[in-house]
Amino acid sequence: MKLFRNAKSSASGFALAALLSVSVGFLEATPAVAKPPAKAQPAVLTASAIAVADEYSADAAEQIFKEGGNAVDAAVAIAFTLAVTYPEAGNIGGGGFMTLYVDGKPYFLDYRERAPLAATKNMYLDDKGEVIKGMSLYGYRAVGVPGTVDGMWQAQRRFGKLNWKQVLAPAIHYARDGFQVSEQLQQRRDDAAKEFAGKTNFDTYFGNLKQGVNFKQPDLAAVLQRISDQGAKDFYSGKTAGLIAESMRGHGLITRADLQQYKAVWRQPIQADWKGYRVYTAPPPSSGGIGLVQLLKMKADRAADFKDVPLNSPQYIHLIAEIEKRVFADRAQYLGDPDFYKVPVAQLTDDAYIAKRASEVNPETPSDTKSVQPGLGTSMPEKAETTHFSVVDKWGNAVSNTYTVNGYFGSGVVADRTGIVLNDEMDDFSAKPGVANMFGVVGSDANSIEPKKRPLSSMSPTILTKDGKVSLVIGTPGGSRIFTSIFQVINNIYDFDMPLPQAVGAMRFHHQLLPPNTIFWEPYQPIDGELAKQVEAKGYTLKAQNFNGDIQAIKINGNTPEAAADPRGRGVTRIIQ
Ligand code: DON
Numbered sequence: 313m314k315l316f317r318n319a320k321s322s323a324s325g326f327a328l329a330a331l332l333s334v335s336v337g338f339l340e341a342t343p344a345v346a347k348p349p350a351k352a353q354p355a356v357l358t359a360s361a362i363a364v365a366d367e368y369s370a371d372a373a374e375q376i377f378k379e380g381g382n383a384v385d386a387a388v389a390i391a392f393t394l395a396v397t398y399p400e401a402g403n404i405g406g407g408g409f410m411t412l413y414v415d416g417k418p419y420f421l422d423y424r425e426r427a428p429l430a431a432t433k434n435m436y437l438d439d440k441g442e443v444i445k446g447m448s449l450y451g452y453r454a455v456g457v458p459g460t461v462d463g464m465w466q467a468q469r470r471f472g473k474l475n476w477k478q479v480l481a482p483a484i485h486y487a488r489d490g491f492q493v494s495e496q497l498q499q500r501r502d503d504a505a506k507e508f509a510g511k512t513n514f515d516t517y518f519g520n521l522k523q524g525v526n527f528k529q530p531d532l533a534a535v536l537q538r539i540s541d542q543g544a545k546d547f548y549s550g551k552t553a554g555l556i557a558e559s560m561r562g563h564g565l566i567t568r569a570d571l572q573q574y575k576a577v578w579r580q581p582i583q584a585d586w587k588g589y590r591v592y593t594a595p596p597p598s599s600g601g602i603g604l605v606q607l608l609k610m611k612a613d614r615a616a617d618f619k620d621v622p623l624n625s626p627q628y629i630h631l632i633a634e635i636e637k638r639v640f641a642d643r644a645q646y647l648g649d650p651d652f653y654k655v656p657v658a659q660l661t662d663d664a665y666i667a668k669r670a671s672e673v674n675p676e677t678p679s680d681t682k683s684v685q686p687g688l689g690t691s692m693p694e695k696a697e698t699t700h701f702s703v704v705d706k707w708g709n710a711v712s713n714t715y716t717v718n719g720y721f722g723s724g725v726v727a728d729r730t731g732i733v734l735n736d737e738m739d740d741f742s743a744k745p746g747v748a749n750m751f752g753v754v755g756s757d758a759n760s761i762e763p764k765k766r767p768l769s770s771m772s773p774t775i776l777t778k779d780g781k782v783s784l785v786i787g788t789p790g791g792s793r794i795f796t797s798i799f800q801v802i803n804n805i806y807d808f809d810m811p812l813p814q815a816v817g818a819m820r821f822h823h824q825l826l827p828p829n830t831i832f833w834e835p836y837q838p839i840d841g842e843l844a845k846q847v848e849a850k851g852y853t854l855k856a857q858n859f860n861g862d863i864q865a866i867k868i869n870g871n872t873p874e875a876a877a878d879p880r881g882r883g884v885t886r887i888i889q
Contacts, residue, residue, distance in 0.1 A: 384470075396529060406737065531729055604774065606635075624821070677850065681828035708782060739767075784865065827853075835858070864876075
């Protein structure tokens with residue numbers, strides 16, 4: 313079988329695979345990256361499964377499973393491959409979150425970007441105290457210290473079965489030998505290039521990203537080769553660190569010291585019981601896990617109101633919007649980086665608190681936006697692109713991973729002589745209390761800028777288990793739409809018994825407190841015609857948005873995995889025996 317997809321011929325895929333097995337053997341002698349042989353484990357599922365953003369990363373994962381890798385090995389190979397073949401969001405110049413379930417235990421890895429040491433609270437304000445438009449979105453000063461390489465390194469060292477070199481090999485291949493550019497990728501490039509024009513060096517690296525072209529990235533291949541040879545230390549203190557710091561000098565804030573001090577962090581995932589399932593999802597600095605648990609539980613608390621209400625009917629849309637209003641009021645007030653700000657996680661996910669919030673839902677008409685305040689009081693201590701993939705191995709382990717450069721192609725800055733697209737994650741901070749960011753969400757001091765702080769995220773890689781076994785692995789990009797999208801798909805599956813592909817493909821909508829009583833809909837499944845009239849008659853304004861997520865999900869039925877990629881994207885699923 314063809315091991316790696318090659319834009320020109322599959323024969324070279326075979327040749328490459330042969331070369332790889334040589335280099336892998338060579339590397340086993342390198343102590344820093346070698347792994348002891350893994351113990352044989354009995355399979356508990358009929359197959360492994362993936363739902364990923366493109367065909368190249370699917371091939372990479374398949375290859376890793378064939379070599380005996382587990383879900384974590386496959387996830388790391390997918391992440392590095394997408395950094396090459398899905399450069400609008402896959403990355404090594406950004407950051408993300410990984411929720412894992414390994415040998416029956418949950419884990420969460422936070423490899424979110426951090427603000428540079430020289431960052432300051434008001435760095436995006438002019439002398440009148442107003443936010444300077446675009447400054448946190450485009451160019452060198454928008455960039456946070458990237459976390460992806462350390463995240464992948466830590467995850468693979470802790471849980472992977474294969475050698476580090478093996479999981480890097482597919483990405484190096486696609487960077488060095490090229491991949492075929494899809495129509496969607498070119499479209500996204502063209503859109504992003506308009507935004508970056510005159511502000512960044514984007515076109516020097518991505519000017520040739522045209523549909524049908526075999527796109528090679530030699531600088532990025534060299535970086536990946538060094539990471540493969542030396543591990544994460546190349547990126548944080550080696551040659552690559554030097555090249556990133558040099559690119560930034562005189563333009564941005566990131567220095568060698570920033571990179572040297574970066575560390576991904578293992579945290580406790582948010583855990584909640586819901587309808588017989590255990591939900592494991594993202595803790596702060598994500599808002600998404602808390603948001604998802606509040607959404608699921610408030611809906612369960614209001615089950616009587618939802619009885620016989622058809623999916624995506626005007627009344628359903630109204631009830632969900634009422635719940636979302638309360639979640640977003642809390643998000644704006646209380647959520648930020650837990651290393652800098654005491655986030656009241658236990659209170660916000662407490663059943664009695666959520667029930668009280670649910671009791672404030674008005675089943676008839678939209679609650680007045682101003683009346684919906686953060687539920688714990690205010691005296692408490694104070695464009696877009698991301699991608700998600702889900703992986704399950706036949707041993708019953710799961711990885712749910714969402715990572716991002718924020719906007720399409722991040723800040724538009726490509727670190728010179730590396731081909732690394734750098735993120736614009738600084739926009740996820742609250743540049744000024746009450747002023748909305750790219751996703752229209754506001755924040756408080758909890759999410760103000762401070763050196764080494766992580767900006768608040770909505771990314772919510774999630775795993776549901778039942779009786780200790782993985783049941784669902786799910787996540788999506790979409791900024792503040794992330795956890796409302798996951799919530800809707802979970803409802804579709806468990807409350808409306810929809811088969812997985814339909815649950816993922818069904819209409820989604822979004823409300824986030826501000827703008828007041830506004831329901832966002834998407835062209836893929838519009839709210840229009842009679843439905844639109846009835847939603848408007850309830851007091852809502854309808855607003856179109858381009859994008860409401862790109863869900864990648866795996867569901868386990870008995871001991872057989874089923875995978876679904878959102879028809880909104882160019883995602884791919886595989887069941888791998
Ligand atoms: O961390 C966050 O919530 C955002 N930076 C994610 C960006 C995103 O999902 C863009 N995708 N469309």
